[in-house]
Amino acid sequence: MENKRGFDDIPIRPAANEADCPCCGSRLKWKNAEGLARLELEAAGHPVPVAAGTMFIDPHAHMISRSTDDYQAMARAGVVAVVEPSFWLGQPRTNLGSYLDYLSTILGFEKFRAGQFGIRHYCCIGLNPKEANNQALAEAVLDALPTFAVKEGVVALGELGYDEQSAQEDKCLRVQVDLAIELDLPIMIHTPHRDKHRGTLRTMDVLAEHRFDPGRCVIDHNTEETVREVLDRGYFAAFSIYPHTKMGNERMTEIVRRYGPERIIVDSACDWGVSDPLAVPKTAVLMAERGIAPSAIRKVTYDNALAVYGLSGAMKQSDWLDPEPIDQSTLFQGNSVLRGGQTPRIEAPQRSMGDIRIA
Incomplete structure (x- = not known):
């Protein structure tokens, strides 16, 4: 069976803001802006790091x-x-x-x-x-x-x-x-x-x-x-x-x-x-x-x-900067996005104007 690597397996070089792609070994580069969120965004077949809060x-x-x-x-x-x-x-x-x-x-x-x-x-x-x-x-x-x-x-x-x-x-x-x-x-x-x-x-x-x-x-x-x-x-x-x-x-x-x-x-x-x-x-x-x-x-x-x-x-x-809390235990006319045994997500999203950035 093929050994698949995930984003957390990417060796990161903070000083150079570079990493090896887990699927092809090529170099990935990004700008470092106030921390890096490890989000998997497939662009051109690669997991691409995106700045937190974008x-x-x-x-x-x-x-x-x-x-x-x-x-x-x-x-x-x-x-x-x-x-x-x-x-x-x-x-x-x-x-x-x-x-x-x-x-x-x-x-x-x-x-x-x-x-x-x-x-x-x-x-x-x-x-x-x-x-x-x-x-x-x-x-x-x-x-x-x-x-x-x-x-x-x-x-x-x-x-x-x-x-x-x-x-x-x-x-x-x-x-x-x-x-x-x-x-x-x-x-x-x-x-x-x-x-x-x-x-x-x-x-x-x-x-x-x-x-x-x-x-x-x-x-x-x-x-x-x-x-x-x-x-x-x-x-x-x-x-x-x-x-x-x-x-x-x-x-x-x-x-x-x-x-x-x-x-x-x-x-x-x-x-x-x-x-x-x-x-x-x-x-x-x-x-x-x-x-x-x-x-x-x-x-x-x-x-x-x-x-x-x-x-x-x-x-x-303000609709998304000051949003309603996420509560997946709520229903819409008796319907839920969850299925039996799944744990509902319940949290209050935190966003601010300072989060809007491209890095």
Whole structure:
């Protein structure tokens, strides 16, 4: 049987801030800032040391599709808050009831589940563009959205936008933009996977027609072909670190180097597909290794997401700096994240503004 070594087995040389990787023997280096937390963060196949107390926000994470192990790993890596946008489940919903149950789940049980691991959970509510093409379902969902959009923890309407760029999608986008204006909520935009550049420009033109403030809108799933025009028009430009299909973390690092950190947001968009709930902290580690300034890394992995979604009034830094105690003995409608015989975690998380750093 192969003898596997763990992170605690790595021989560390404090003076040089180096260690031998247990899997390949190569040298790992890091900056030493007020102590080192031995957290295992797999970046490029290596356990990467991360400074204790580092905080991140993942502002696009479909946690309903993820496991409790993912929540635990995210919390260990420093993710203190996630935003869960409404999205397509991988298979078309056939009736209004299934859509409403889904929205209720991400607003209710998913918030509870995240809190059991010390992560604050928020939502974006909306009719996603892929399902907008089912006209009967779309009209029923649009009628129900105002009821859900005013619930606790809603920070924006989203994901909105285009998929096939059909007339029906355009109609549903405009209805939801008007609703966001009426409710004074920010918007999260989904840019299409096909013909992305044209779809992104068309989306921004619609928002301009409705006189929606660009500073209250996150346009997500950007690539190199869209970033300049999105930033030039004053929008927040988000990037989903979703290798091979959207944006890799090496490309992301170069975008921040080229355009700077203002109004740029890094997220994971982790869902039921091959995706990574640790994409935000991994990208932060790579940026630090590639010489991006800590202040810039903090902006794109924390500050900018808080700035735009905080406009809703539902997301505040105090939510995780002064959080409710973690008590895994509590139940949500009779349900627990634990199974028989497991010991509940009961503790009061301690965080402060001084903990927010990249090292």
